[in-house]
Amino acid sequence: MSTVAHMRPxxxxxxxxxxxxxxxxxxxxxxxxxxQPLYLDKAWHAIHFILNGTAWEGDEPMVDVVIGGTEIEGxxxxxxxxxxxxxxxxxxSVLEELKGQPLVDRYQPDKMTExxxxxxxxxxxxxxxxxxxxxxxxxxxxxxxxxAAKGYAILHYQT
Numbered sequence: 001m002s003t004v005a006h007m008r009p010x011x012x013x014x015x016x017x018x019x020x021x022x023x024x025x026x027x028x029x030x031x032x033x034x035x036q037p038l039y040l041d042k043a044w045h046a047i048h049f050i051l052n053g054t055a056w057e058g059d060e061p062m063v064d065v066v067i068g069g070t071e072i073e074g075x076x077x078x079x080x081x082x083x084x085x086x087x088x089x090x091x092x093s094v095l096e097e098l099k100g101q102p103l104v105d106r107y108q109p110d111k112m113t114e115x116x117x118x119x120x121x122x123x124x125x126x127x128x129x130x131x132x133x134x135x136x137x138x139x140x141x142x143x144x145x146x147x148a149a150k151g152y153a154i155l156h157y158q159t
Contacts, residue, residue, distance in 0.1 A: 003118060004159060005044035005066060007143060008037040009152040012085050018072065025073055025080060029155065038143040040066070043136035044158065045118035046129075050106045050137065051098075055115040061091045065140075069156065080157040085148075092148035095141045107133065 008029060010018075017023035040047065045055070048066045052058030056067070069081035083091065109124035122129050147154055 002042055003044075004042055005040040005156065006037055006159065007040070007140070007154050007156045009035045009143075009147045009150070010082070010155050011035075011152055015082060015084075015153045015155075029080070029157070035152070038140060040136050040140060042119050043133045046107075046112065046124075046133040047137050047140065049108075049112055049115070049117050050103070050133070053106065053108075053111075055117060061087065061094055065091055065095070065144075066156070069154075072155070078157045078159050080155055083154045083156070085151050085153045088144060088152065088154050089148045092141075092144040095144055 010028070014023060014028065018025050018028060044066050048058070048063075049055065051062040051065055057063065058068075060068070064083055064087060067081075069083045069087070072080045072082055107130060109129075112124045113120075117124070124130075144154075
């Protein structure tokens with residue numbers, strides 16, 4: 001079984017309703033189709049590495065981009081975390097600044113292999129893997145920018 005990441009935009013009001021028990025989290029995640037989610041496939045861990053230079057740690061706000069945030073609910077198969085609308089705006093701003101060669105230089109295949117960046121079965125030296133990761137990375141940057149512009153928060157989880 002593989003682990004893939006998902007992000008869902010959520011209005012501030014809907015997030016408040018979930019936190020206060022007026023809206024069911026599972027219903028919102030899996031049945032509400034009003035706001036389009038972002039699917040990061042298995043690129044999530046490599047993206048975290050690119051942003052933080054580590055397998056699991058990092059400094060705010062970059063540590064929160066893919067695996068951080070405040071936990072809402074943990075289940076047997078996944079944990080849901082959220083980022084507030086203000087956190088989303090901060091992250092979107094920082095992501096917009098990170099581009100060009102400084103960004104590409106953060107992709108370090110040897111270190112990614114050494115740290116066991118998921119999935120461990122890929123060849124991080126491959127041009128295909130580099131493209132795979134950065135395609136999802138740029139989709140994520142667009143997602144954060146659009147979500148921040150709308151004043152939404154984000155839910156993220158892995159399945």
